[in-house]
Amino acid sequence: MKIEGAYSIAAPRETVWQYLMSPESLAHALLGCEKLEPAPDGSFQAVLKIGIGAVKGTYQGRIELADVVPPVSYRMKVEGKGAGGFVSGEGTLSLSADNQGGTKIQYSGEAQVGGLIASVGQRLVQATARQVVNQFFQAFSKQVLSPSAK
Amino acid sequence: MAIAILGERIKRKEDPRLIQGRSHYVDDFKLDGMLHMAFARSIYAHARIKSVDVTAAEKMPGVMAVLTGADLKGKLGLVPCAAGMEGLKVPDHPCLAIDEVRYAGEPVAAVIATDRYLARDAAEKIEVDYEPLPVVVNPEKAIEPGSPLVHQKLGDNLAFVAKLEGGDWKAIEADTSLKVVKQRLVNQRLAPASMETRGVIASYSPGEDMLTVWSSTQIPHILKTQLAIMTGLDEARCRVIAPEVGGAFGSKLNVYGEEGVACFASRMLGKPVKWIEGRRENMLATIHGRDQINNVEIYVQPDGKVMGLKCWIIADLGAYHQLLTPAIPTLTALMILGCYNIPNVFVETKGVFTNKMATDAYRGAGRPEATYIIERIMDIAAREMNMDPAEFRMKNFPQPKEFPLALPTGVTYDTANYQKALKKLTKISGYAKLRREQEKLRKKGKYLGLGLSTYVEICAMGPSSRMPAGGWEFGSVRIDPTGKVTVLSGTSPHGQGEETTFAQIVAEGFGIPYDDVTVFHGDTGMVPLGIGTFGSRTTAVGGTAIHNAVEKLKKKMARIAAPKLEVKPGELIFESGKIQTKDGAKSVAFGDIVAEAIFAKQLPPGIEPGLAEQFVFEPPNYTFPFGAHLAVVEIDAETGEVKLRNYYAVDDCGRVLNPMLVDGQIHGGLAQGIGQALWEDHVYDENGQLLTGTLMDYAMPKAHQFPWFETSGMETRTPVNPLGVKGVGEAGTIGSTPAVVNAVVDALSQHGVRHVDMPLKPEKIWRILNQPMSA
Numbered sequence: 001m002k003i004e005g006a007y008s009i010a011a012p013r014e015t016v017w018q019y020l021m022s023p024e025s026l027a028h029a030l031l032g033c034e035k036l037e038p039a040p041d042g043s044f045q046a047v048l049k050i051g052i053g054a055v056k057g058t059y060q061g062r063i064e065l066a067d068v069v070p071p072v073s074y075r076m077k078v079e080g081k082g083a084g085g086f087v088s089g090e091g092t093l094s095l096s097a098d099n100q101g102g103t104k105i106q107y108s109g110e111a112q113v114g115g116l117i118a119s120v121g122q123r124l125v126q127a128t129a130r131q132v133v134n135q136f137f138q139a140f141s142k143q144v145l146s147p148s149a150k
Numbered sequence: 151m152a153i154a155i156l157g158e159r160i161k162r163k164e165d166p167r168l169i170q171g172r173s174h175y176v177d178d179f180k181l182d183g184m185l186h187m188a189f190a191r192s193i194y195a196h197a198r199i200k201s202v203d204v205t206a207a208e209k210m211p212g213v214m215a216v217l218t219g220a221d222l223k224g225k226l227g228l229v230p231c232a233a234g235m236e237g238l239k240v241p242d243h244p245c246l247a248i249d250e251v252r253y254a255g256e257p258v259a260a261v262i263a264t265d266r267y268l269a270r271d272a273a274e275k276i277e278v279d280y281e282p283l284p285v286v287v288n289p290e291k292a293i294e295p296g297s298p299l300v301h302q303k304l305g306d307n308l309a310f311v312a313k314l315e316g317g318d319w320k321a322i323e324a325d326t327s328l329k330v331v332k333q334r335l336v337n338q339r340l341a342p343a344s345m346e347t348r349g350v351i352a353s354y355s356p357g358e359d360m361l362t363v364w365s366s367t368q369i370p371h372i373l374k375t376q377l378a379i380m381t382g383l384d385e386a387r388c389r390v391i392a393p394e395v396g397g398a399f400g401s402k403l404n405v406y407g408e409e410g411v412a413c414f415a416s417r418m419l420g421k422p423v424k425w426i427e428g429r430r431e432n433m434l435a436t437i438h439g440r441d442q443i444n445n446v447e448i449y450v451q452p453d454g455k456v457m458g459l460k461c462w463i464i465a466d467l468g469a470y471h472q473l474l475t476p477a478i479p480t481l482t483a484l485m486i487l488g489c490y491n492i493p494n495v496f497v498e499t500k501g502v503f504t505n506k507m508a509t510d511a512y513r514g515a516g517r518p519e520a521t522y523i524i525e526r527i528m529d530i531a532a533r534e535m536n537m538d539p540a541e542f543r544m545k546n547f548p549q550p551k552e553f554p555l556a557l558p559t560g561v562t563y564d565t566a567n568y569q570k571a572l573k574k575l576t577k578i579s580g581y582a583k584l585r586r587e588q589e590k591l592r593k594k595g596k597y598l599g600l601g602l603s604t605y606v607e608i609c610a611m612g613p614s615s616r617m618p619a620g621g622w623e624f625g626s627v628r629i630d631p632t633g634k635v636t637v638l639s640g641t642s643p644h645g646q647g648e649e650t651t652f653a654q655i656v657a658e659g660f661g662i663p664y665d666d667v668t669v670f671h672g673d674t675g676m677v678p679l680g681i682g683t684f685g686s687r688t689t690a691v692g693g694t695a696i697h698n699a700v701e702k703l704k705k706k707m708a709r710i711a712a713p714k715l716e717v718k719p720g721e722l723i724f725e726s727g728k729i730q731t732k733d734g735a736k737s738v739a740f741g742d743i744v745a746e747a748i749f750a751k752q753l754p755p756g757i758e759p760g761l762a763e764q765f766v767f768e769p770p771n772y773t774f775p776f777g778a779h780l781a782v783v784e785i786d787a788e789t790g791e792v793k794l795r796n797y798y799a800v801d802d803c804g805r806v807l808n809p810m811l812v813d814g815q816i817h818g819g820l821a822q823g824i825g826q827a828l829w830e831d832h833v834y835d836e837n838g839q840l841l842t843g844t845l846m847d848y849a850m851p852k853a854h855q856f857p858w859f860e861t862s863g864m865e866t867r868t869p870v871n872p873l874g875v876k877g878v879g880e881a882g883t884i885g886s887t888p889a890v891v892n893a894v895v896d897a898l899s900q901h902g903v904r905h906v907d908m909p910l911k912p913e914k915i916w917r918i919l920n921q922p923m924s925a
Binding site: 081083085086112113114115116118119120123 | 847
């Protein structure tokens with residue numbers, strides 16, 4: 001499953017980058033995120049509650065960042081599993097200045113689902129992923145634009 | 151006057167209890183102290199099991215035990231495969247995975263708890279740490295060098311290669327006048343999806359050292375033997391009962407790991423253990439059907455006579471062998487010539503392992519694939535030869551007087567009249583008129599298609615020499631002191647209605663009321679021997695065993711009656727509750743001779759008291775029912791939707807004992823075959839995840855999608871059994887799939903279409919209609 005898209009935030013690239021690298025702000029923006037903590041190996045441990053159609057559950061996950069080029073791009077590897085199955089994916093996030101003084105975040109990646117989520121929820125997976133991503137960026141940009149609300 | 155009973159539309163003995171919900175399926179049995187089992191299944195198509203942590207599950211109150219593959223290793227036998235063929239690779243198939251999982255849905259651990267829901271909740275608490283391994287899903291890629299291996303130990307994914315060759319290929323290949331017509335066909339994977347899922351209760355009594363198993367199975371006797379082997383119990387200590395079974399279609403012609411685990415758990419805990427499969431489990435982990443890729447070519451003379459057929463079959467077996475997995479595609483090779491007298495044949499079958507659930511017998515089991523191959527390529531060839539498909543078929547049928555007909559595939563067809571079936575079909579359907587209508591509609595830009603299928607299939611399985619566990623069947627008939635009759639059959643009907651058919655056979659034989667006969671089956675504690683119900687064998691083989699047991703009893707009764715009537719035993723017939731001379735001048739009541747035989751006061755010397763006889767019938771050959779089907783479809787050019795407008799079927803299943811039951815089999819079979827052509831497709835993604843895991847995603851046919859089926863019959867009896875019965879359980883499914891595809895391709899031919907792979911869903915058709923016309 002391919003996930004890709006772009007989102008623009010009316011804030012300078014460095015600011016957006018800072019927020020993107022902060023576990024607290026990410027956790028805050030990610031709906032259903034119950035935990036996002038750095039692990040000793042440099043990755044992040046996450047606990048996420050997601051419902052895909054009839055498959056609702058808590059997923060234990062691991063997020064790893066690689067090829068980090070501040071404030072331009074990084075690669076992200078995500079692995080999560082729960083009673084409903086597993087999700088794994090890999091993608092790239094890159095930031096560029098848009099022509100209105102803001103920042104354009106472009107993301108593209110491949111995700112794989114397995115278990116119940118695949119056999120029961122697959123028709124909804126793509127739509128759910130899009131929804132999760134959109135909600136994330138909306139909440140994320142709110143934070144970036146009004147830091148005090150954080 | 152005798153009451154005609156064989157050949158009559160007699161209502162089923164089974165129906166009142168089933169319709170009124172007063173009978174019992176496995177899940178209806180509730181035993182004292184019964185525990186419930188649930189499985190944790192692999193979420194990966196291929197992975198190494200690094201660890202299985204069951205502590206959280208074990209701690210839950212009410213959980214009595216949690217079992218993993220390691221717990222069963224060396225203590226519970228492997229899931230059996232009965233198919234034996236030269237060079238077959240048989241990988242170990244443990245009931246619960248050990249070290250590695252090889253398909254999504256493979257059972258990894260079992261929880262046994264006091265409550266069904268608790269067992270399920272606890273199964274979700276089992277933590278399995280997997281290391282994903284490379285997956286292979288596509289069977290053609292699986293046999294390429296460098297493919298990921300399903301079983302590392304086996305060295306490759308090729309389970310077997312089987313070749314079948316007959317005729318003189320040198321002459322054929324040298325003959326440049328022959329036109330070679332080729333096509334690649336994909337026969338997609340299907341879900342049997344019986345209404346009742348699988349289910350088992352294993353109840354071990356430590357005191358008596360007896361294991362009683364209720365299972366939703368088609369083969370209680372074979373299951374009993376296999377469970378005894380797996381558990382190590384003496385077979386005498388095992389009893390298997392198949393109560394009401396809510397559909398199976400071949401999917402319960404099997405021995406499943408879950409059945410083994412239930413027996414193991416019950417022995418370990420000394421309590422009954424029940425497992426009822428959920429629908430999602432059923433879609434994932436009950437065997438699947440079909441899944442072949444066929445490259446076929448035929449060699450046609452300028453006059454339309456087909457001289458040779460070659461086919462390369464790739465059969466996707468899935469990750470492990472179930473009971474008959476590798477044997478199914480070999481039936482495709484056996485029946486690939488269909489009802490045509492093609493003198494030269496070559497078939498190479500490759501059975502291939504992939505990271506998917508095992509395929510195995512599903513209604514038709516290898517023969518729908520054969521019929522699809524031959525009926526599609528005949529249609530394609532007819533078009534290329536500019537001949538009407540009916541005329542082209544007619545040209546290649548053997549003459550009725552040529553039967554029994556030995557084919558280069560090695561089988562001998564018993565009896566047939568293919569010409570008569572096709573003529574009858576074209577007459578009742580108004581074929582010529584439909585062709586004219588098609589011409590007219592085409593001019594208006596409308597799509598109407600006519601699809602023929604003339605099939606022959608192989609039934610009444612079968613001679614023991616060709617069957618893995620024997621092909622005979624057992625029947626016994628006992629006349630009780632009251633004159634009522636008790637019949638036992640080693641078959642295990644599960645919806646087919648043979649309690650009715652068998653009672654008809656016995657009532658007709660003895661000339662007694664049909665209601666005086668009671669038929670039992672499906673309990674190894676009651677029926678001493680049996681093979682089971684599959685391969686359209688129940689009436690032809692099992693019914694014959696009962697018929698022959700009746701004949702034995704009649705001989706004995708005639709010997710007792712003859713001296714009383716002062717005639718020879720051979721002069722007596724059984725009619726209307728009497729044993730009498732043919733002219734009816736001398737007679738004695740049936741009940742009087744029953745009393746004589748059982749109370750044994752004045753039996754002639756040399757006659758044993760009692761009236762109980764058994765017969766084990768060994769069929770000398772298979773039977774070969776046949777028929778001709780016509781599908782008429784309309785295609786909506788706007789949406790691509792295929793509307794099945796009419797369906798005509800002429801089926802000849804030999805002698806018909808109860809036309810209503812035959813109709814039922816044909817109607818249900820047609821729905822399944824048409825379902826494959828138009829809608830059904832069990833889909834895995836490239837990572838081996840099943841995408842059609844529910845009935846929301848898997849397009850199960852519904853009644854409103856079908857027109858009224860115009861069915862009619864013919865009776866060409868077989869000499870293979872004394873009843874003349876051939877079998878009809880799978881005919882509808884076998885004949886209908888190619889008829890519908892031929893019809894759709896016929897409709898699309900004006901758009902330059904030569905072939906479309908199934909299922910013919912609207913999206914696929916719409917895309918074809920909305921792309922530039924091919925050359």
